[in-house]
Amino acid sequence: MQTAHIEEIFKEYLRKEATQYALLINGTWGSGKTFFWKTTLHAMVKKQELKPLYISLNGLKTVEQLQQQLMIKLIPFFGKPENKALKNIARLTGNIGNTVTKFFKVDFSNILSGVTLDGLKFNDKVICFDDLERCQIPIKELFGFINDFVEHKNLKCLILADAIKIDDNANYLKIKEKVIGRELNYEPELEKVLPTLYKTYTIEDEYFTFLKENKDYIYGIFFEYEEYNLRIISFFLDSLFKIYGSLKDVASEFQEEVILFTALISIEFKRGHLKSDESNDFNGLENTSYFWYQNRGKSVPMNSFFPEDKKEPEIEPTYAEKFYLKYVESRINEFQFYGSIYTYILSGYLDIKNLKDELEKRKPEEHPEEVLEFMRLVTYDFRSIDGNEFEKLVANVLQNAEKGLYSIYDYDRLSNFYHFFSQNGLIAKTSQEIDNILSKGLDLASKRKEINDRVFENLAHFAVSIPEMQPIRDKIIAVHKVIREESEASESNILMELLENEHIENLNQLFEAKKYSKDFLKYINGEQLFIVLTSVSNGTLVHFTKAMQERYKSSSLKHMFPDDFDSLNHLKVSIDNLILKDEELDKLRIFNWKELLEILDRACKLLATEDE
Template identity: 45%
Template sequence: MKTAHIEKIIEKYLKKEKTQSAILVNGVWGSGKTFYLKSQLKEIIKNNNLEVMYISLNGISSIENLEHKLFLHFIPKLGENQNDLVKSITNISTNIANATTKLLFRTEATDLLKGSTVKSFNFKKYCICLDDLERCKIPIDELIGYLSEFTEHKHTKCIILADEEKIKKQKSNKQLAHKYDEIKEKVISRVLNYDPELLDIFPKLIEKYKSKRIFYKFLNESQTFIVAVFKEQKLKNLRNIIFYLDILEAVYPNIKNADHKYIEEVLLSTAIFSLEFKNGNLTSKDSNDFKEFGNFNKDWFSRIASNFLNDKSDKPRKKSNPELFYDRYLTNRIDQYFFYPSIYKFVLSGYLDNKKLKKN
């Protein structure tokens, strides 16, 4: 689904009075759902006069843990004139000052504010955004039942981020994972599939470099080439691109005055080895082992093809790791490939030898 369509649906949901359900944004791990929420959807929520109450469900193992997280969002509001909140606090202690002291210095905040007390807060001005549903340790039926207290009975706006495939494939509690589709209907009215076009999201990914004006301009000018390389790999994990951009930031001062051909070589080489490293095909232990990476060129491929054609054996032939690497990255880009040992070592080890890169 296009992001523009997701935003229209969510805006319509936020404007609707007395909603009784949540919306789930579904996407694979690393696809940028959290980034999308914080960079795009957050503004839409604020423009509808709601505050974002963001909570990651990662590792949360009980409803009490979740209530504690919900409650912590209200601490900054203790000094403000919010009648519903004041009423909740004064039910527990004699005055606001005393309550504030207890809340800020007791380690178990949920000793003071449990269950019904947390639910008695005024959530009308908030949109609860729950991230990492697939990483939550609370049984899914228990969590959904708890959320229905807010969505169905209090008409609280709620946006949930998840990778539904991960939930359905969970090894623990298989029965509940199998019944996930049935259980979620109690709270979730609509699932919006987030699968952004890289060309659309790339400008957002590089915004953090705006203060570094020259590098930011370079990224804008290079985005067509960079996006094309990653699209060829059908990349869905934006964390890999973020890692690549950070590597490129350190490399850039050495190439900013270089010929266009060298710049493309560096962009491609950095992308390839960033992906190999992040996908686990290379590790830091390989930083001094250049393997076959310095030998790839058209002649190398011609020799491999010739050997294959001259092989009269009837046995099925398994491709070597170098051949698989060539197929993966270089079939259509061998003219742009050059092996830079200094970049290879930097990606794998974290140490960049600027003198060697310039020499390369």
């Protein structure tokens, strides 16, 4: 029902004399029923020169508690002089019962002793009872209490509820007609509600202006995904306010990327699909793109516009795949993953430097000619290229590939396309000639030692789309692993140097940077590490122990660091032997060694555990 219709019905209800029924507004959690009361209906009550009162039923367990809350709300309307003290207390607190009991050491019922409701007028008041579904008073007792005022004292009453969530729903359906004259289904109208939410930021001039400038875009997001929960939208607006400080000098298209991504992650988080403890686990969303989705876990033949009619076994889609279909597919050109925003929404901490770095990377790159040609040719839209331009691009890109001008991962895509071109008579090169050229270029490209673990994992995860791609794919994987091992071995050597020179601050920074690296200690020689540790001070040994404790505190070490066992075990055995054999060690040094040994022993046991 449109809010305008509810307003009209409510207005008629307020004007009607001697009413003997209540109105109920039904709407889902967070849809804005309370907001609607506070911003619209409350003002309508006052305009009719009636007195509005608001009582939340949330958590109330007995009719006596409800009666107490009602008395509190009605204290300002008591007219007897002897109740002047009560009025003064009421001005000080909205929770008079608890406050009076706490500070005056008296029972609230004693304060109101002798005070009755009989002398009060109720036909000039409108009480809004909110959170009906959260009330713990049995529904029959509750409605009996309310009905006494509605039917016999002509109180005008509005009840707000998410009716489907009322515990005793069967009883509610049976007895509601006795009290409720009309049930109105509330459906928030975003185009009306959003501007009202924006007004809460009027003191923040720049952000308020930003919201107004992007009001159509923001409205479009929540309307498209049918998200009308005002608590979620308010959470989004608060989150965006924090992010906005980094968007002031950013191009409008990137601002819209941030708005969209913040909205989507806010929805998923507040709906419970993402958890706070996943703030550093992107759930595969960082790889979300059109080509990722098209190629996920399957071969995509390029020689046909239509997939083959094969029945594949159904596999439960990943979270990233569900997210893509729900949100990204319809806005693929607007979607961009921002790790800093994802972590902020889930954890509450915004790494502003990281966000600014991510935004800086979104600025258009000035690509060299060979990259522009690659991007023009190696795409599924190559069919639309002019014939003469196609021949030129095919020759130039292959020549540049032979010179090693592309990243090592680009050679997988080059292999895919050039073998396809060859098989379909678009180029004269044979399969072997293509492999020879690409292999030569891959050797040259690998000398730059440029690797990307995320791209590699995505590439290694999926099977080749045509068998002819396999030799180049295998070589890329081998090259990546060699470069990665060299890099990690180098970083392992840095660890040894930092320990030898006792650079504690740099040591801590290295462990922090490599907190989740599977290969950081894989190539460490445990016995050599032990020799270095025997020469360091107690202070450095303690810092190293703390760093190791932080790295291996999880119970999922087998999954996180599957190859660390050998280096840790060799270090453990060496320390064991030292403690047993070296009788000259002082007690404090032995104590420090034992603390490290305890961490190593636990880690080795977990790493040696067989997978279930």
